[in-house]
Amino acid sequence: MKENIERYIRAGIRAPSGENAQPWRFFAGDSAIDVWLAPEVDQSIYNWGQRASYMACGAALENIVLAASADGYGASVAYFPDQDHNHVATITLREGGRKDPLAGAIDARTTNRKPYERRVLSVEERAALLGAAKSESSTVLTLVESRESVDALGRAGAVNEEIMLTNKKIHDFFFSHINWTRGEDDRSSAGFYIETLELPPPGRAIFKLLRSWSIARILCLVGMHKAIAKQNGATNASASAIGCLISSGTQPIDFVIAGRVLERVWLAATLRSLSVQPLAGILFLRLKLENDGAHGFGHAHVRILKDTYATVERICSAGGRPVTFMFRVGHAEPPTARSSRLPLSAVLK
Ligand SMILES: Cc1cc2nc3c(=O)[nH]c(=O)nc-3n(C[C@H](O)[C@H](O)[C@H](O)COP(=O)(O)O)c2cc1C
Incomplete structure (x- = not known):
């Protein structure tokens, strides 16, 4: 052994x-x-x-x-x-x-941020995803599939980008985690390799400009954050379904168990050639707001976060229990690139 x-x-x-x-x-x-x-x-x-x-x-x-x-x-x-x-x-x-x-x-298993094919899940695919989540009774997977609800949750997921582009701290954090070349990604072995973000060619040029906070501020004055969120919302909504994990609490153990369930569902999707992308940023920002107060967020962002979470909670029928994760799942071409990993020696003590 x-x-x-x-x-x-x-x-x-x-x-x-x-x-x-x-x-x-x-x-x-x-x-x-x-x-x-x-x-x-x-x-x-x-x-x-x-x-x-x-x-x-x-x-x-x-x-x-x-x-x-x-x-x-x-x-x-x-x-x-x-x-x-x-x-x-x-x-x-x-x-x-x-x-x-x-x-x-x-x-x-990998994250696929490409547009998906907007095709419904087969009976077998749906059963496999739901079945994989049954391992833990304290975490429930809800699969949202009606077109109207997928569109709404797709938009909710993209609120993250709207906030990220208009909050300096989150903006700087996000862009500091981008590896702009394969070489950079190989060296850091952590963070986002730019190719995994699947930006279309015009989007990529704008994205490079947006890494400067002063340019992002100017572009957002003319509505760039809204345009990007709209585009990403549509990409998110190209999924067959949006999955929400509903936990029994927000203690560390609840997230460890939600992580186990997420991985099982993601692996079940992978076995069936289904693609997955988490849309979790908005949930984690709202968790911070809820537990740590509004500092770090402007008034407008506080309102957007509360409204967006209320929408997510309602659509996935959370019944007052916390929605701890959200992801889109569907049929798609394979991703362009994959992210790196730290060598085993860096994490095995
Ligand atoms: C807790 C958690 C939150 C995540 N949130 C997001 C997210 O909001 N958007 C996204 O595109 N990917 C998200 N991801 C996916 C990670 O970015 C991805 O797993 C990581 O870059 C490694 O890539 P891989 O999944 O292809 O191995 C999240 C993953 C975890 C575990």
């Missing part, structure tokens, strides 16, 4: 993370793996209370459990096994597990 553990951790680091920050560290034992949150990696406004990072750790944890299952190992997971809130889990492996077919999609 020991010789396989490194391979399971390699599966862990294939997991998604906000801005591809990879906010995790792993400790390997003979038959156990400890997953730790690395809080210093992501101190952004999108990561209030490290909730986005807990979610990423949950996704990494799920990949490890699945990769071990492919070798016939079962896993028991002890969440937050001691007083340290950075110690997310201890995964203990034992002989005699059953292979989970989702393990076969770990390497292929």
Whole structure:
């Protein structure tokens, strides 16, 4: 088992993370793996209370459990096994597990930000996505498929870009995470490789200009933020469905579990050649607003965030429970490029 553990951790680091920050560290034992949150990696406004990072750790944890299952190992997971809130889990492996077919999609899973084909999900696809989310009773997946609601949630997701382009702190944070060339992406091994953003040619030239806050301010005076949000809203709405994860709370454990569910649903989509893009920025900004107050946001942004969240909550029938994640899913051409990962030596302690 020991010789396989490194391979399971390699599966862990294939997991998604906000801005591809990879906010995790792993400790390997003979038959156990400890997953730790690395809080210093992501101190952004999108990561209030490290909730986005807990979610990423949950996704990494799920990949490890699945990769071990492919070798016939079962896993028991002890969440937050001691007083340290950075110690997310201890995964203990034992002989005699059953292979989970989702393990076969770990390497292929990726974010696809291209326009999708606006085609309805088949009965089998819908059942597979919903079935993958059934592993945890405390997190519920709602798939929103009516055209009108997908359009509305697509627009809601794009409110993130509207805010990002008109809030200096968020703007500077976002653009500081772009790797503008493959070489830069290879060197940093974290952040967004520009090609993964799938910008159409005119959009790309404007995007380069927008990295300067003073130019962004001028362009937004003539409505550039609205135009970009409109365009992105339409791209988001080209999905077959928008998935919302509804949790039972907003404690760290809720996000770890939501991360596990997200990864399972994403892998089930990947196995069926369905594409996925998270639309989570708006939810994490609203989480910060709700828990940390309005500082950092202007009055207009506070109102937009509240209104947008109310729309999301209503459409996905959250019934007062928190919507912790949102993503679009559908049929599309494969993405142009994939994001990098830090070497194992940087995250395995
Ligand atoms: C908590 C979390 C939030 C995310 N939010 C967004 C988002 O709002 N928009 C987006 O395009 N991608 C989002 N992503 C996807 C990441 O950017 C992506 O996983 C990361 O860049 C690695 O790329 P990969 O998924 O192709 O491996 C999010 C991922 C996680 C785990």
